Structures are given as structure tokens and as C-alpha cells.
Amino acid sequence: MIQVLADFCTDTAPVWGLIGSIVTIIQIAVPVIIILLGTIDLGKAVMAGKDDEIKSAQKMFIKRLIYGVAVFFVVWVVKAVFNLVANANVESSVCWQCVAKPSSCPKN
Numbered sequence: 001m002i003q004v005l006a007d008f009c010t011d012t013a014p015v016w017g018l019i020g021s022i023v024t025i026i027q028i029a030v031p032v033i034i035i036l037l038g039t040i041d042l043g044k045a046v047m048a049g050k051d052d053e054i055k056s057a058q059k060m061f062i063k064r065l066i067y068g069v070a071v072f073f074v075v076w077v078v079k080a081v082f083n084l085v086a087n088a089n090v091e092s093s094v095c096w097q098c099v100a101k102p103s104s105c106p107k108n
Helices: 002-011 013-048 051-088 090-100
Strands: none
Touching: 002 013, 002 090, 013 051, 013 090, 051 090
């Protein structure tokens, strides 16, 4: 069983590396998008000069910040669980290495 898992991780290493790359891109893109959209929304509201629009933009910015923190929290929980599994099965550490550090993933 353990050998099957080790073979699976080694055989599917490029897929795990792709997943790791996608997670890294999400972790970089989410804060950038939140900052850009927040700046645009708050800038429009301030230029309009209406208190209602400013408060609405502030509420939307806070919601986006919460969503961004949730994205990081979900990624952190998944990585923590995967790390526990990888520590239990040393053979599956190839999968973990590919997700955590896509550049260190062995290429087939």
C-alpha cells in the first residue's frame, strides 16, 4: 500500500507541481487584486464626495479583506493537513514537496 502511494506521487509529480504553482499564484494574486479593487472603489467614492458611497466602498473593502484572509486560511489548513499526512507516510513526501515548493518537484 505504501509503495503504491509512493509510486503514485512519483508518477504524478508534474500534476502536483502544477497544483503547487497554482496555489502560489493565488497567494500572490489575491492580495494584489484586493489592493487594486479597494483603491479603485475608494477612489471613486472619494471623488464622488458622497458619504454613502464612501461607507459602501469601505464595507466592500472589508469584505474583500475577509475573503482574502479566508483564501490564505484555507490554503494554510490544507497544507497543514497535507504535512501531517506526509509526516505519517514518508513515501508521500514527494507529493508534499511538489505542492509546497513546485520548483523542487522532480520532472518525469
